[in-house]
Amino acid sequence: IGAAYMAQLAAKKAAWDRDEAFLVGLLHDVGELHLLRLARDYERCYHVPVANDDLADVMATEHAGLGASMLIAWEFPRKLAEIALYHHDPLSTRTNHAETAVIYLADRLCRRYGFGCTATDPSLKDPRSLLDDPHCTRLNLTEEWLHDIDAVAPGLRSEEHTSELQ
Numbered sequence: 001i002g003a004a005y006m007a008q009l010a011a012k013k014a015a016w017d018r019d020e021a022f023l024v025g026l027l028h029d030v031g032e033l034h035l036l037r038l039a040r041d042y043e044r045c046y047h048v049p050v051a052n053d054d055l056a057d058v059m060a061t062e063h064a065g066l067g068a069s070m071l072i073a074w075e076f077p078r079k080l081a082e083i084a085l086y087h088h089d090p091l092s093t094r095t096n097h098a099e100t101a102v103i104y105l106a107d108r109l110c111r112r113y114g115f116g117c118t119a120t121d122p123s124l125k126d127p128r129s130l131l132d133d134p135h136c137t138r139l140n141l142t143e144e145w146l147h148d149i150d151a152v153a154p155g156l157r158s159e160e161h162t163s164e165l166q
Contacts (some may be wrong), residue, residue: 002115003028005156006106009149013139014098021077021078025106027076028084035059047149064088090135102133108133113153 007025011018029047039050055078072078083100086093087107090100108130109117131141 001026001157002110002113003103003106004072006109006115006149006153007102009110009140009152010102013141013145014102014127018103021102024080024083024099025104026158027067027071027080028087028103028107029067030070031063031064031065034066034070035063035086076109103137105139105141106136108136109149115128115156147163 004022004025007021008018011021014021035055041145043049063086064087071081071084071141073115079096079099082093082125083096083103085105086100090104093100112130130136131143
């Protein structure tokens with residue numbers, strides 16, 4: 001949900017429909033959910049836990065492709081599947097470069113604010129690190145924009161602040 005909110009906030013920078021950005025932000029990591037379910041099913045069936053390192057390796061390499069395949073199977077537009085596929089590597093997409101950069105940015109912002117993860121890398125909090133990222137530079141992000149997001153994002157966990165997205 002955090003990525004969906006972050007994508008919606010960043011969509012304006014890419015002149016992208018905010019509702020579509022929200023949807024892709026919500027679904028871009030659906031492959032991770034499926035992999036977690038497969039790991040749980042494996043553990044239940046074989047009574048052997050999946051090693052965290054093994055699961056993390058599979059997640060890192062397979063979740064985007066699996067998620068894109070799931071979106072296609074569910075008959076979502078190919079555009080959304082392609083964005084999900086390349087959300088960790090926006091330069092590899094053939095189309096939808098700005099939109100894919102938005103979802104990449106939404107992922108980075110989730111790490112910045114600890115949405116769905118724990119920020120472990122101190123550089124994730126460093127505004128220069130984020131603003132110097134070539135994908136973020138491509139969206140013409142400014143320190144002022146990031147400051148505005150910093151003011152709104154932490155409150156997105158409560159319903160009363162979601163109106164700030166409007």
